[in-house]
Amino acid sequence: MFRYIAHRLLVMIPTLLAVSAIVFIIIQLPPGDYLETLIAEMQSRGEAVDLGQIEALRRAYGLDKPPIEQYFSWLFGLFQGDFGWSFEHNRPVSELIGERVLLTFIVTFSTILFIWVVSFAIGTYVATRQYSLADNVATFVGYLGLATPNFLLALILMYLANQWFDLSIGGIMDDKFRNQPWSFAKFGSVLQHLWIPVIVIGTSGTAGMIRRLRANLLDELQKQYVVTARAKGLHPRKVLWKYPLRVSLNPFIADIGSILPDVISGSAIVAVVLNLDITGRMLLDALRSQDMFLAGSFLMMLSLFVVIGTLLSDLALAALDPRIRFSGGATR
Amino acid sequence: MSDDRNEEDADKPAPHFVSREPFDPDDDVALTPEQEKFYMASQWRLMWWKLRRHRVAVAAGIFLILLYLIAIFAEVVAPYELQHRDTRALFVPPQAIHLFHEGKFIGPFTYRYKSRFDLENAQWVHTPDTTKVDRIRFLCSGGYRGAEYEFWGLFKGNFHLFCPAGKRGTVFLLGTDRLGRDVFSRIVHGSRISLSIGLIGIVLSFVLGIAIGGVAGFYGGWVDNIIQRLIEVLKSFPRLPLWMALSAALPIKWPPIMIYFGITLILAFLDWPGLARAVRSKLLALREEDFAIAANLMGASTKRIIGRHLVPSFASHLIASASLAIPEMILGETALSFLGLGLRPPITSWGVLLNEAQNIQVVALYPWLMAPMIPVILTVLAFNFLGDGLRDAADPYT
Numbered sequence: 001m002f003r004y005i006a007h008r009l010l011v012m013i014p015t016l017l018a019v020s021a022i023v024f025i026i027i028q029l030p031p032g033d034y035l036e037t038l039i040a041e042m043q044s045r046g047e048a049v050d051l052g053q054i055e056a057l058r059r060a061y062g063l064d065k066p067p068i069e070q071y072f073s074w075l076f077g078l079f080q081g082d083f084g085w086s087f088e089h090n091r092p093v094s095e096l097i098g099e100r101v102l103l104t105f106i107v108t109f110s111t112i113l114f115i116w117v118v119s120f121a122i123g124t125y126v127a128t129r130q131y132s133l134a135d136n137v138a139t140f141v142g143y144l145g146l147a148t149p150n151f152l153l154a155l156i157l158m159y160l161a162n163q164w165f166d167l168s169i170g171g172i173m174d175d176k177f178r179n180q181p182w183s184f185a186k187f188g189s190v191l192q193h194l195w196i197p198v199i200v201i202g203t204s205g206t207a208g209m210i211r212r213l214r215a216n217l218l219d220e221l222q223k224q225y226v227v228t229a230r231a232k233g234l235h236p237r238k239v240l241w242k243y244p245l246r247v248s249l250n251p252f253i254a255d256i257g258s259i260l261p262d263v264i265s266g267s268a269i270v271a272v273v274l275n276l277d278i279t280g281r282m283l284l285d286a287l288r289s290q291d292m293f294l295a296g297s298f299l300m301m302l303s304l305f306v307v308i309g310t311l312l313s314d315l316a317l318a319a320l321d322p323r324i325r326f327s328g329g330a331t332r
Numbered sequence: 333m334s335d336d337r338n339e340e341d342a343d344k345p346a347p348h349f350v351s352r353e354p355f356d357p358d359d360d361v362a363l364t365p366e367q368e369k370f371y372m373a374s375q376w377r378l379m380w381w382k383l384r385r386h387r388v389a390v391a392a393g394i395f396l397i398l399l400y401l402i403a404i405f406a407e408v409v410a411p412y413e414l415q416h417r418d419t420r421a422l423f424v425p426p427q428a429i430h431l432f433h434e435g436k437f438i439g440p441f442t443y444r445y446k447s448r449f450d451l452e453n454a455q456w457v458h459t460p461d462t463t464k465v466d467r468i469r470f471l472c473s474g475g476y477r478g479a480e481y482e483f484w485g486l487f488k489g490n491f492h493l494f495c496p497a498g499k500r501g502t503v504f505l506l507g508t509d510r511l512g513r514d515v516f517s518r519i520v521h522g523s524r525i526s527l528s529i530g531l532i533g534i535v536l537s538f539v540l541g542i543a544i545g546g547v548a549g550f551y552g553g554w555v556d557n558i559i560q561r562l563i564e565v566l567k568s569f570p571r572l573p574l575w576m577a578l579s580a581a582l583p584i585k586w587p588p589i590m591i592y593f594g595i596t597l598i599l600a601f602l603d604w605p606g607l608a609r610a611v612r613s614k615l616l617a618l619r620e621e622d623f624a625i626a627a628n629l630m631g632a633s634t635k636r637i638i639g640r641h642l643v644p645s646f647a648s649h650l651i652a653s654a655s656l657a658i659p660e661m662i663l664g665e666t667a668l669s670f671l672g673l674g675l676r677p678p679i680t681s682w683g684v685l686l687n688e689a690q691n692i693q694v695v696a697l698y699p700w701l702m703a704p705m706i707p708v709i710l711t712v713l714a715f716n717f718l719g720d721g722l723r724d725a726a727d728p729y730t
Binding site: 014015018019022023026027029030143144146147148149151152155156158159162163260261262264265266268269272273279283284287288295298299302303305306307310 | 561562564565566567568569570571572573574576577578580581583659663666667670671673686689690692695696699702705708709712713716717
């Protein structure tokens with residue numbers, strides 16, 4: 001087990017380096033930089049542009065250096081918790097993203113929990129009653145849930161809440177708590193608002209998970225040991241809980257690696273629609289105005305979530321399944 | 333004596349039964365015509381038979397063919413031209429289609445809207461005027477503003493599947509937007525972009541995925557290792573933020589058609605890793621099969637082994653996974669355009685149309701602006717059903 005953990009951790013380092021390189025290339029891709037956007041903006045407003053001052057700014061941020069050098073200084077900054085400077089907000093990036101990253105983490109984590117709990121309950125119920133009314137309804141709703149993109153679902157929910165209850169469901173916390181230090185009241189407010197984004201983001205993941213759990217459990221329930229156990233008169237609930245359910249729960253751990261990117265993607269766009277103070281809107285604005293360090297840090301953070309999440313799911317899977325632990329290498 | 337005995341024996345059953353029928357040694361392994369047909373059928377025919385039994389998948393397939401036909405003949409299906417603006421009909425709610433007027437059947441028609449500007453709430457109020465009947469014409473040509481179009485930009489025409497009655501009549505099946513453009517017509521026109529982007533994207537992703545996955549799977553070793561790591565890195569990105577970043581990087585000065593291809597490329601860029609991984613694992617398994625070794629021993633070139641023997645044996649799986657990847661690309665484009673990062677007007681896709689519905693205040697007042705999400709959901713649903721059926725049919729021998 002120790003060897004396996006060490007191996008996975010070592011593999012993670014080059015992955016993260018490659019991720020950071022790709023992120024840097026992407027944020028460097030647009031022609032020009034933020035300062036050029038700034039010059040254009042000032043010119044369009046008819047302000048006098050002091051080229052000397054712009055040049056000084058460029059030098060201060062290291063934008064005049066070759067890209068390779070910029071990359072390494074950015075990378076070393078990342079290690080020291082210095083994420084660079086946001087030109088648009090004129091503040092250090094770390095100040096801007098700190099709370100948003102935490103909120104993103106809360107939303108992501110609760111969404112995963114939601115997916116687990118709901119799909120466990122519905123999946124088990126449905127698989128033990130194949131082709132019943134509940135099963136058919138769940139299958140149909142599941143297909144619909146998979147096909148409805150979450151930002152449209154958010155839009156529909158917002159509209160319905162507005163029409164029926166005259167209620168605005170946007171936001172991740174009450175307005176009075178914005179930009180306030182964390183307190184129990186603030187945390188409570190977040191929890192109150194959390195359920196809508198969680199449902200919106202988690203729906204498609206839940207639908208997929210129910211399908212997988214149902215298929216796995218149905219396969220398992222047809223096996224001979226289950227028939228034997230039943231024939232010997234074991235209580236039906238015990239027959240279900242003892243082995244088949246445990247075996248078919250594997251995707252709960254194994255699929256986190258593939259669900260997590262979807263959840264984080266979903267949170268980015270749902271945040272824009274529902275006006276949440278997580279990454280979405282700020283990332284969008286940063287990308288539009290070429291605020292490169294801010295955008296890059298967001299991309300880096302989101303990818304880091306995925307990489308760490310996958311790592312944790314791999315480790316949990318290894319703890320559960322000795323075949324993976326002892327082969328030491330590839331997991332899937 | 334011997335004659336007598338023969339006569340007696342003729343009455344009794346013979347000690348051994350000997351059939352007088354001609355003997356066929358293959359009799360007990362012979363097949364009925366149906367079985368014969370089944371066993372002689374090619375792999376693709378078997379898959380078709382298996383798919384045909386999957387009713388929902390077939391229905392979804394037919395629905396998709398219909399959608400693509402609509403996309404091809406968008407100008408004819410839509411009653412109005414894409415950019416046509418009716419300045420007297422801003423934010424008109426969907427017009428109901430009636431069949432009976434004052435108890436009399438007169439076929440499908442609409443009541444003409446009476447429009448006035450409500451100064452108090454600063455918005456247009458449209459009320460149907462139940463005295464003015466506008467009968468909808470079918471298979472008609474021209475006679476109203478917005479009827480003229482250029483079919484695929486090639487030749488002019490004004491023939492439509494259905495049109496409003498004459499100059500003053502209107503058919504706004506799904507209402508109009510803030511500029512008085514018919515939402516239904518724009519959805520129909522937008523289908524051309526939205527539906528084609530998935531197809532072009534999947535072709536690009538296929539080329540990349542098969543080429544790269546093929547190289548990794550066939551050569552193995554360090555090539556495989558590097559490609560595997562690259563795939564892992566690309567897979568550890570959350571898709572949408574990366575798509576957003578890439579499409580934000582497209583130069584604003586590009587003409588719309590370049591943006592269109594740029595977006596397609598971006599969508600394919602994050603889709604090929606999954607395909608490449610599938611191709612690789614299939615190749616790794618298949619190249620150990622006897623038929624691949626036999627082809628190798630008989631001196632077939634690498635190109636021939638891959639192209640002639642290996643690819644056909646997993647092509648069906650690729651098609652199935654393609655039909656599941658297309659909706660993801662359609663959704664990707666819709667999401668990007670919705671955010672204003674993807675396609676931009678004058679190019680019209682469903683996502684571009686939904687961009688107008690981003691603001692909850694607008695949506696609350698004019699909910700029909702959300703209508704473009706209906707075709708999005710239906711298309712994705714249909715592709716998912718078809719993909720499920722294809723995946724089941726892809727392995728006809730099980």
